Amino acid sequence: MAFDSFGAFLAMEGHGPYVWASYGVFFVLMAVLMVGSYRRRNAVLQSCRQPAGSRSSRAPEPDSDTAPAAAASFTRVDVSQD
């Protein structure tokens, strides 16, 4: 142990604030990065786990092309219905 007491360890002969600030920022940023990455992966895992049909970003299934999403009719919309 390079220090006589815990108080001396914290004070570091006046350099404590600098040392602890550096370590603090290091630990906080690393923790944010690690926990953030971990949570993000779990969120993605969760979304993969959901039933296939409930995901909106999916492309249409190959076998659904027999019924394309209602052919365009270009008929005018009745705007008074709201």
Next chain:
Amino acid sequence: MMIKPLDQAVGSIDAMKAVFARDMKVAFRQRQDLLNPLLFFMMVVTLFPLGVSPEISFLQEAGAGILWVAALLSVLLSLDHLFRHDFDDGTLEQLVLQPQPLFLLVLAKTMAHWVLTGLPLVLLTPVLGVMVHLDGNSIAILCLTLLIGTPVLSLIGAIGAALTLGLRSAGVLLSLLIIPLYIPVLIFGTGTVAAAAEGAPVGAYLALLGAFLVLALTLAPFASAAALKVSLSNS
């Protein structure tokens, strides 16, 4: 009658000349656009005496740096247009489809860009050098460093212009990508003038700048060509 696959192509040098000539012609049809980087250059230089200090001693000391930074920024400003118009009107597609090594055509375009922006900046430098009270020798060295340095700016900048082609807010992104890469040229450009002001020999520094130019000439067109293909593929 049958049509056989062809194999003879135009020499690459002729193709480069044609690309260069077309860019020059287009630029001279819209001469006022050529003035914009020059005006910008002068305005940025004007900001320093106004914003910092008009004292002769300050200007003498900082003048070379101010002019270099201003030149760098005006080259950066003009880069956005390097491929954009060609991209918008479809001539870039036709350029990429020419049966020529693409990096040579890109090199020709970059050279045209330098002649239209970098070279006028160098020519304007003596006037602005006098305005920031640089002595004759410093002005000469400064012009020389800009003459070697601005082609490097165009060559590296072309990579950024090609990478950001067709993206939203391409201009800002281009600056973000390119400014860090400009730092060595800036350091040696201004450093050479500083060394000359102290009476040190500058031959070695100029040679180093020349080495940057050779490096940029040999590598940058390949990167720009690869980047152009990616950007076009994405459009």
Next chain:
Amino acid sequence: MSEPLLQAINLQCERDGRELFRDLSFSILPATVTRVEGANGSGKTTLLRILAGLSNAWAGDLLWCGEQRARVRESFLRNVLYLGHRPGIKPLLSPLENLRALMAGRRPMGDKALTQALARTGLAGYEQVPCRHLSAGQQRRVALARLLVADEPLWLLDEVFTSIDASGVAAIENLLQERAAEGGAVVFTTHHNVQIAGTKRLVLTPGAVGYDD
């Protein structure tokens, strides 16, 4: 039976996470006209850009005269003429200057032939006018003038009939038909009602692809 110019084997294309087509195989033979068909967004333009070598968003094999296309890039490019949505015309240059610049890297030719080509697209008298003063249809005609002097065996034409008037469309139909009779190959897309005898159809529908000979 002559050798195919361009062969696509199990072509697959995915853009922005959406699959446009897969297992698409076909050959482009000399002396044929092929029309790529499909609804908006079915990937017609993308397919033509892939064939021309502009898009990288594909997997599979593309053979040019039996060789992998990537290995013979320059000779492939020399043999293909691609006209896209954007005509490739500089608004500040005149039709003649534009044409000259477009031909320069491929096959430079005298102004006489180019002027004649422009005249035959109906642009006689406009040779020296900057293209920005021309209408969209006229600008398109400048780009199309290349077809009148082109010697490339394969033409890839994407929506070239856009903003061309009815008589112009008929004339271009003729041109393509004659080109095929000469032995050239043409692949095109259009939403116009174009009638060219002997046209093959390549239909892109999501998930399934038909190619009828």
Next chain:
Amino acid sequence: MWQFFHKLGSPKWFYGIAARLMPWLLVLGLLCLGAGLVWGLAFAPKDYLQGNSYRIIFIHVPSAFLAQSVYIMMASAAVVTLVWRMKLADVFVKAAAPVGLVLTFISLFTGAVWGKPTWGTWWIWDARLTSMLILLFLYGGVIALDRAINDEKSAARAVAILVLVGVVNIPIIKYSVDWWNTLHQPATFKLTEKPSMPAEMWVPLLLSVIGLYLLFGWLACLRMQTEILIREQRTRWVQDLFHVNGGAR
């Protein structure tokens, strides 16, 4: 060999290997880093010149070191992306860039804080700090470009080109910044230049470097897994991972 190379490029294979490696990387990384830092903070002797402030070295040097090697790793992956078009390589670049950015920031921040007791000021245009600042810009550019391009493949290739251009420039930037530094302020006191470091100092330093490397490995695996899942969520093997209530085909 080719078989192995091909396998290495398969996201599915990597996903499995990463899952098996990650606990080890995490535990060993935390152990090494923890041991190195506790040793460095509490047991290593005081520096005779800088006093206790030098203890910042045990995080400053590992993060600076790693920040630079991450960029080199990204450049190697960029070559693989451009030449062999291996999917995993660009997944790595995408996963590693933000980590590199954070590490660069940490090394800059700790350098600045260390500078206060040593130089008496928060920031000095010291050659190393300036080079790190430029590295921060390079990372920023890579991330910005990746975000700006929607199409995955195009983004991967564009970013790979940018990373390679950057890595060619890094030695030039380093050299020119060093030269610039001697031109403007000759003989400043360098933070980390030690004539000879006693074992009680360099062993904990080495431990924390190794620890941070292992933690980076864990982070890279984790973030690559995330990216792979996002890209491949429609494929059969990802669906099979979860055997969703019979609905997955």
